[in-house]
Amino acid sequence: MKKFLEDLRHELEKRKVDSKTIDEIIADHEEMIENAVEEGVSEEDLESKFGNPEQLAEEIFEDQACEGESEDERDKKLVLWQEFNPESNEIDIETSIVNDDIEIILADTDKIQVYWIKNHHQENYILTYDGKTLTLSDKRKNFRFYISNIRRNIKFRIVLPEGTMINDFNHHGTNSDVVCRNLKIDQFKINTTNGDFMIDNVTAGKTDWHSVNGDFKTRKSNFDSLVANMVSGDISMENTTVKNDLEIGTVSGDVNIRNSQARELDYHTVSGDFSGRNFMVDEVSLRSVSGDISIHNDDKRPIAIIKKKTVSGDISIN
Amino acid sequence: MNAQFKRGIVELCVLSQLVQKDMYGYEIISDLARSIDVNENTIYPILRRLTAEGYFDTYLVESSEGAPRKYYKMTERGFHYYLSLREEWDAFIGGVYHIINQGGKKNEEIFRRFASRIGKKES
Numbered sequence: 001m002k003k004f005l006e007d008l009r010h011e012l013e014k015r016k017v018d019s020k021t022i023d024e025i026i027a028d029h030e031e032m033i034e035n036a037v038e039e040g041v042s043e044e045d046l047e048s049k050f051g052n053p054e055q056l057a058e059e060i061f062e063d064q065a066c067e068g069e070s071e072d073e074r075d076k077k078l079v080l081w082q083e084f085n086p087e088s089n090e091i092d093i094e095t096s097i098v099n100d101d102i103e104i105i106l107a108d109t110d111k112i113q114v115y116w117i118k119n120h121h122q123e124n125y126i127l128t129y130d131g132k133t134l135t136l137s138d139k140r141k142n143f144r145f146y147i148s149n150i151r152r153n154i155k156f157r158i159v160l161p162e163g164t165m166i167n168d169f170n171h172h173g174t175n176s177d178v179v180c181r182n183l184k185i186d187q188f189k190i191n192t193t194n195g196d197f198m199i200d201n202v203t204a205g206k207t208d209w210h211s212v213n214g215d216f217k218t219r220k221s222n223f224d225s226l227v228a229n230m231v232s233g234d235i236s237m238e239n240t241t242v243k244n245d246l247e248i249g250t251v252s253g254d255v256n257i258r259n260s261q262a263r264e265l266d267y268h269t270v271s272g273d274f275s276g277r278n279f280m281v282d283e284v285s286l287r288s289v290s291g292d293i294s295i296h297n298d299d300k301r302p303i304a305i306i307k308k309k310t311v312s313g314d315i316s317i318n
Numbered sequence: 319m320n321a322q323f324k325r326g327i328v329e330l331c332v333l334s335q336l337v338q339k340d341m342y343g344y345e346i347i348s349d350l351a352r353s354i355d356v357n358e359n360t361i362y363p364i365l366r367r368l369t370a371e372g373y374f375d376t377y378l379v380e381s382s383e384g385a386p387r388k389y390y391k392m393t394e395r396g397f398h399y400y401l402s403l404r405e406e407w408d409a410f411i412g413g414v415y416h417i418i419n420q421g422g423k424k425n426e427e428i429f430r431r432f433a434s435r436i437g438k439k440e441s
Binding site: 032055194 | 344347359363366367370386395399402
């Protein structure tokens, strides 16, 4: 098996994998081969168990290629995929994506433009605009395991003309991270498993977010009302205004709010904690097992505690 | 079998093992190879990829028999990923069974129907 290790090293070097990673991969293989020998696997069987070093190196290399890539490097690979002439300044957006990241922004353009990073699975994506709805979806969503090879994720950038009003924005995703920047949205719905969201300078009406493990971040944004249901994902808000109710439910996810305001906060959690710093809110409700609410404001305007139902959690306002 | 299709299934198998206990690399490979036709070539890149994604952590344990072993441990993030993948798998495979069972569940039944359709006498 010495030859296997030598060949593997050689194939990895050929593909310019960095030496630290190569050492690590070789060490892993030395260990696994040794374990196999300890279990009495014969030299012959070893070869069939460990297979072809070239194929292995190629596989690892493909993973490696996207792993260390910075966001900027990735953005440089974005190329125009399709563009449409908008029929009005109102639009609905439906995205249904498994692994790929999406960025939605406004720019000084009179067309709706969709950019992407090309890969060899592009035939699997559908993009349509019927004058009312822009739909971006992954054909393969019904059997995700088929494409669950994480490295295959690509990125989409949807560019809308300035002044565009998004009436309905509906996102369904699994691992897909989403960035929304400078948008006006009326109905804003997100449903994700692991995807993280960055909401930057967005004005939205009724907003409804569901996430299992994904995190939500908002900055400089305004919402009429916001309902967020999370399992272990965290929420952080900065310079954000929720005109009416802010309702957050988590199991173990934490909430961190800074320099923001809401009319009423309704927080229900098992063990997540809520921390507010300069968070101006009129009324607060807590339902928790052990989760706390703690708010610390420079402006000492009173905050009314409407409801507090908790086993060992507490509300502290100062 | 289509390589990518297989890789996706093996990924679910790896996750299903790590959901039960922490395991070292060779242990995962030899366990899986007992039930399905896979080798190290398929599994090792999956372990690396899932670790890079934060679905697994690794730690070393000294072994009395030789080299220290690198154990893989599923993270909470990995667990959620496993659940969603498994759900998709169940839905997909349920759909597949629904389709393939439309022609009948037992071979004799399938054959009888097929034979009568092509006008062949049962032998």
